[in-house]
Amino acid sequence: MSKPKIATTSLAGCFGCHMSLLDIDERILELAELVEFHKWPINDRKSFSAQCAVGLIEGGCCNEENVEVLRTFRSSCDVLVSVGDCAIMGGIPAMRNMVPLEECLQEAFVDGPTVHNPTGAIPNDVEIPLLLDKVYPCHEVVKIDYYLPGCPPPADTLWEALVALLTNKPISLPYNLIKYD
Amino acid sequence: MEKVVTFLLDGEVIQGQEGQSIMQAADEAGKYIPRLCAHKDLTPHGSCRICTVLVNGRPQSACTQPIADGILVESETPKVNQLRTDIIDMLFVEGNHFCMFCEKSGSCELQALAYRFGITAPKYPYQFPQRDVDASHPDIFLDRNRCVLCGRCVRASKEVDGKNVFQFVGRGVEKRIAVNSEQGLKGTDAEVMDKAISVCPVGAILKKRVGYAVPVGRRLYDHQPIGTASEEETTE
Numbered sequence: 001m002s003k004p005k006i007a008t009t010s011l012a013g014c015f016g017c018h019m020s021l022l023d024i025d026e027r028i029l030e031l032a033e034l035v036e037f038h039k040w041p042i043n044d045r046k047s048f049s050a051q052c053a054v055g056l057i058e059g060g061c062c063n064e065e066n067v068e069v070l071r072t073f074r075s076s077c078d079v080l081v082s083v084g085d086c087a088i089m090g091g092i093p094a095m096r097n098m099v100p101l102e103e104c105l106q107e108a109f110v111d112g113p114t115v116h117n118p119t120g121a122i123p124n125d126v127e128i129p130l131l132l133d134k135v136y137p138c139h140e141v142v143k144i145d146y147y148l149p150g151c152p153p154p155a156d157t158l159w160e161a162l163v164a165l166l167t168n169k170p171i172s173l174p175y176n177l178i179k180y181d
Numbered sequence: 182m183e184k185v186v187t188f189l190l191d192g193e194v195i196q197g198q199e200g201q202s203i204m205q206a207a208d209e210a211g212k213y214i215p216r217l218c219a220h221k222d223l224t225p226h227g228s229c230r231i232c233t234v235l236v237n238g239r240p241q242s243a244c245t246q247p248i249a250d251g252i253l254v255e256s257e258t259p260k261v262n263q264l265r266t267d268i269i270d271m272l273f274v275e276g277n278h279f280c281m282f283c284e285k286s287g288s289c290e291l292q293a294l295a296y297r298f299g300i301t302a303p304k305y306p307y308q309f310p311q312r313d314v315d316a317s318h319p320d321i322f323l324d325r326n327r328c329v330l331c332g333r334c335v336r337a338s339k340e341v342d343g344k345n346v347f348q349f350v351g352r353g354v355e356k357r358i359a360v361n362s363e364q365g366l367k368g369t370d371a372e373v374m375d376k377a378i379s380v381c382p383v384g385a386i387l388k389k390r391v392g393y394a395v396p397v398g399r400r401l402y403d404h405q406p407i408g409t410a411s412e413e414e415t416t417e
């Protein structure tokens with residue numbers, strides 16, 4: 001029997017959650033025994049060529065590309081997990097949610113004290129994914145099956161959850177492994 | 182002599198004094214009932230409903246409901262804990278709680294309740310409301326993004342400090358905490374050692390220049406759920 005496949009991605013995140021996954025230390029070898037990493041930032045595979053058992057999502061949705069990637073993950077992964085506070089509640093990028101998008105762009109590209117932008121133009125190339133009005137938690141865009149909070153979630157949280165999922169057990173995290181910071 | 186009142190809490194016989202609330206009697210018997218707006222040094226307020234219990238099948242707030250002979254009180258049941266979890270979920274989505282950089286994280290009563298109930302994500306959509314921060318006072322921050330409208334500061338200022346620094350204004354979703362001066366906190370007689378400043382259960386009222394002093398791993402709720410130890414662990 002072939003090993004179950006896993007996919008991971010970082011949407012509007014900082015890769016800290018992926019760092020935390022690497023932080024499981026030598027257990028990463030055990031994990032590599034258990035699963036095949038089908039599509040994740042380390043192999044930089046661009047698209048799915050097989051259905052995956054588990055998808056881990058870091059980061060929320062701040063632009064249209066994030067939404068597209070998230071939807072692809074939803075349809076290509078049996079179980080989808082929101083990993084980290086950004087995926088769960090938007091996190092630091094969501095601090096812009098209290099400011100209208102226009103004002104954010106104006107500050108970032110025109111009015112900011114360190115901005116040098118003689119034409120005063122706000123980038124608007126077709127190559128640049130359009131920003132959403134707000135940063136959205138993943139579960140407000142697609143159905144999410146499990147949540148692993150933390151900024152980032154402790155490595156042990158990721159480990160416990162993955163082992164449970166891959167051995168068909170329910171994820172039940174002890175007190176010490178549910179953290180919001 | 183005070184009259185002894187006997188009642189059942191989750192099937193256990195509890196004895197209290199006439200006039201006590203269900204919460205007071207439970208505390209004395211070493212039974213924790215989850216709470217947020219209640220504070221041992223302040224008059225109960227009955228507003229957050231986290232302390233909801235079923236009294237003879239009807240929901241009541243344990244911090245305000247007096248004990249009576251023979252009542253059946255349910256607290257640690259799946260049904261009641263689900264009500265509490267829903268309230269905590271609502272409190273998270275209707276404010277702006279960025280725990281990852283909040284000075285109160287690890288010692289915050291709202292966060293600790295969410296941990297105690299094993300909440301990994303709230304079930305309601307996030308509101309991301311616009312709330313303001315008052316940093317005018319030299320020693321105190323007021324960050325309304327994190328205020329849960331528990332009213333502890335209002336009561337502590339009046340009852341303990343003998344001042345009137347905080348008050349609620351507005352109604353419903355517009356309700357917010359206001360201070361007694363048009364110049365913000367700096368225009369009030371608030372002082373950093375006031376009871377009103379230390380009783381805030383969340384990171385809405387903070388002392389300046391003392392943030393992050395306690396390292397991660399040694400904060401109040403890092404290892405033990407809220408309510409595990411004695412009542413001493415609630416905010417000063």
Ligand code: SF4
Pocket residue numbers: 180277278279280281283284285286287289290291292327383384385
């Ligand atoms: S007040 Fe509590 S719940 Fe809110 S951000 Fe701070 S630590 Fe988190």
Ligand code: SF4
Pocket residue numbers: 327328329330331332333334335347358380381382383385386
């Ligand atoms: S500022 Fe703090 S103490 Fe005052 S009402 Fe808000 S949460 Fe409660």
Ligand code: FES
Pocket residue numbers: 215216217218219226227228229230231232233242243244245
């Ligand atoms: S603790 Fe009783 S209503 Fe808030």
